[in-house]
Amino acid sequence: MEHEEAAARAGVVVRELCEIGEFEQVYRLFDEIWRPGPTNVPATVELMVEFAHTGNYVAGAYAGDELVGASVGFRAAGRALHSHVTGAVVGRGIGYALKAHQKWWCLERGLERITWTFDPLVRRNAYFNLVKLGARPEEYLPDFYGVMADAINEGDESDRLMAVWHLDEDTGADHDPREATVRLWEGPNGEPVLEPDISPQPALEPGISPQSRTLLVGTPSDIERLRRDNAYAARAWRRAMREALGGAMAAGGLVVGFTTRGEYVVSIT
Structure with missing residues (x-):
């Protein structure tokens, strides 16, 4: 099965969690990844206990006895699972193994x-979500979480894209x-370069369909490094992305896709 093959490639075993000790391991792993403030914990042990007990999704990826990835989610309206938080050791395929397990878990239910x-x-993350998984952003959410006091997001507004992964569709690959x-x-010094907005298309005769056009919206090569080294440029990227995308x-x-150069592909009619 796909999720078992993905786990084998990553050298892990992915399984649902149900014990207090396991949830404490997840808490410690998330703490190591995000180093959050006391008011910004991704998922408390108590929340994971309640989620698992009420039939929601709490799973971990183990390399031997070591927890190297975990995911916490809850059922949402319209036959969906909302994946609240997923974290894993980078560069070993563990994130994909977790998502493959999550997909299998959903289809089983x-x-x-x-x-x-x-x-x-x-x-x-955009490349992973849009190209490897085939999810599609369906909503842009400005400053969705408010201030986030952790080592990755601190000092930046929390704009987010709502990704939707339709499990019966195969929409992966770059575009x-x-x-x-x-x-x-991205400019030569990492700064955003934003072209003025395109003028709207002229009015058409009745019965004539407008032609679609395609926009490319680029991303910084490493926003986390930019936040550390050039906070002004990082904030400028946030404003530019909010305006463009x-x-x-x-x-x-x-x-509708994401290019190998790191650009969102947006179709506008």
């Missing part, structure tokens, strides 16, 4: 999609259109 939020500025307008890209989606644009 008749659920049709998985949703989660992610920072639109983190290029590797590199031949003709597109580049709206946002958030504005396009608010106007009805659909994110």
Whole structure:
């Protein structure tokens, strides 16, 4: 099965968790990844206990006896699971193994999609979500969580994309259109370069369908490093992304892919 193969490739065993000691391991792992403040813990032990006891999703990836990844989610409206938080050791395929297990868990229970939020500025996450998994962002959420006091997000507004993974669809692979307008890209010193908004299309005769156009919205190569080294440029990226991608989606644009260069592909009619 796909989730077992993914776990084997990553050298882990992924399973649901149910014991206090296991939830404490997850708490410690998340603490090591995010180093959150006391008011910004990703998931408390008590919350995980309640989620697991009420039929929600709490799973861990183990390499031997060591917990190297975990995911916590809850059932949502419309036959969905909302993946609240997932964290794993980077670069070993553990995140994909967790998502494959999550997909199998949902299909076993008749659920049709998985949703989660992610920072639109983190290029590797966007590539993983859109290209490797085939999820699609369906909503841009400005400053969704408010102030986040942790080592990764501190000092930045918490804009997020709501990703939706329809489990019965195969929409992965990168997307590199031949003709597109580049709206946002990375300058030579890591700063965002934002082109002015495109003028709306002229009015058409009745019965004539408007032509779609494609925008490319770039991402910084490493926003986490930029937050440490150049906070001004990082904040400028947040504002530029909100205007370019958030504005396009608010106007009805659909994110249909992600390029190998790190750009969101947005189709606008």
